[in-house]
Amino acid sequence: MRLIQLEDIGVVFPGRVLFEHIAWAVFRGQRIGLVGVNGAGKSTLLKMICGDFQSTQGKIVLARETTVGYLPQSGISFRGRSLFAEAYSGLPDIPHLQEQLDAARAALADDPASEALLELTGVLEHRFHMLEGYRAEAKVAAVLGGLGFKEADFPRSTDEFSGGWQMRIALSKLLLRDPDVLLLDEPTNHLDLKTVVWLEGFLRAFSGAVVLVSHDREFLDGMVTEIAELAFGKLSLYPGNYSEYEAGREERAELLAKEQEKIDTERKHLGEVCRAFQVQSK
Numbered sequence: 001m002r003l004i005q006l007e008d009i010g011v012v013f014p015g016r017v018l019f020e021h022i023a024w025a026v027f028r029g030q031r032i033g034l035v036g037v038n039g040a041g042k043s044t045l046l047k048m049i050c051g052d053f054q055s056t057q058g059k060i061v062l063a064r065e066t067t068v069g070y071l072p073q074s075g076i077s078f079r080g081r082s083l084f085a086e087a088y089s090g091l092p093d094i095p096h097l098q099e100q101l102d103a104a105r106a107a108l109a110d111d112p113a114s115e116a117l118l119e120l121t122g123v124l125e126h127r128f129h130m131l132e133g134y135r136a137e138a139k140v141a142a143v144l145g146g147l148g149f150k151e152a153d154f155p156r157s158t159d160e161f162s163g164g165w166q167m168r169i170a171l172s173k174l175l176l177r178d179p180d181v182l183l184l185d186e187p188t189n190h191l192d193l194k195t196v197v198w199l200e201g202f203l204r205a206f207s208g209a210v211v212l213v214s215h216d217r218e219f220l221d222g223m224v225t226e227i228a229e230l231a232f233g234k235l236s237l238y239p240g241n242y243s244e245y246e247a248g249r250e251e252r253a254e255l256l257a258k259e260q261e262k263i264d265t266e267r268k269h270l271g272e273v274c275r276a277f278q279v280q281s282k
């Protein structure tokens with residue numbers, strides 16, 4: 001199923017074309033590595049897909065009710081809640097439902113004879129059960145643990161965590177939210193090897209689509225099934241992982257060099273013919 005469609009997308013800054021005429025579709029289940037040199041526009045492209053940045057040309061169409069989760073490359077800062085509460089708030093629906101259920105139970109405790117409150121509590125409990133609300137805390141603990149947090153960290157305030165750990169908090173919220181599309185901008189930058197391996201396993205089991213910017217070739221090799229390369233203002237797609245893309249790139253460069261050699265030879269030959277003609281016509 002097609003989740004995202006980019007139609008003739010372009011970003012032009014005053015005096016500079018970042019990229020132009022980009023057409024691209026992202027499907028459910030795809031795991032794509034977005035690569036390109038520094039400044040090629042990878043972060044800008046991800047920001048555009050999640051709506052944080054307006055393109056100057058073209059449009060982006062999302063399939064109905066598609067949810068997109070975005071991990072920015074930098075600038076993440078959580079404040080004011082405990083680590084566990086912050087991660088828990090990433091779960092879709094459950095935190096709100098939990099609040100409603102707590103309120104209904106409290107009201108029922110005050111007025112045990114109320115049939116309306118009894119019915120409401122029953123409905124909310126059923127919904128909570130359907131959404132696996134009783135497993136929610138265990139899920140949060142598993143994701144936080146996978147991303148390298150210790151149980152002793154759970155009650156600590158998010159204010160206490162440094163930049164790399166702030167990124168892990170954002171990542172844990174995104175994974176718990178379980179959106180249709182995950183856009184991850186350099187997620188492994190601040191991660192140790194054990195956490196990278198855990199994340200790789202988690203994302204491989206993820207059923208939505210993943211678009212991943214990473215300079216970690218081993219991670220890309222283990223994770224992605226397709227490479228999207230931003231180069232010279234254009235997006236090109238290559239099936240396979242990073243090593244396959246790189247091998248193909250060498251082949252393409254050799255082919256290009258051979259083409260260039262052929263052009264140079266023809267140009268030289270043409271020059272000789274022209275000179276011979278000029279000599280003859282004198």
Ligand SMILES: Nc1ncnc2c1ncn2[C@@H]1O[C@H](COP(=O)(O)OP(=O)(O)OP(=O)(O)O)[C@@H](O)[C@H]1O
Pocket residue numbers: 013014016018036037038039040041042043044045073
């Ligand atoms: N408002 C702007 N005006 C002009 N240039 C801009 C503006 N905003 C961003 N840029 C430039 O656009 C380019 C693309 O930046 P972007 O961060 O998307 O690249 P990137 O591929 O993610 O790079 P990196 O690998 O370093 O993260 C950069 O060279 C940046 O300086």
Ligand SMILES: [Mg+2]
Pocket residue numbers: 042043044073185
């Ligand atoms: Mg970037």
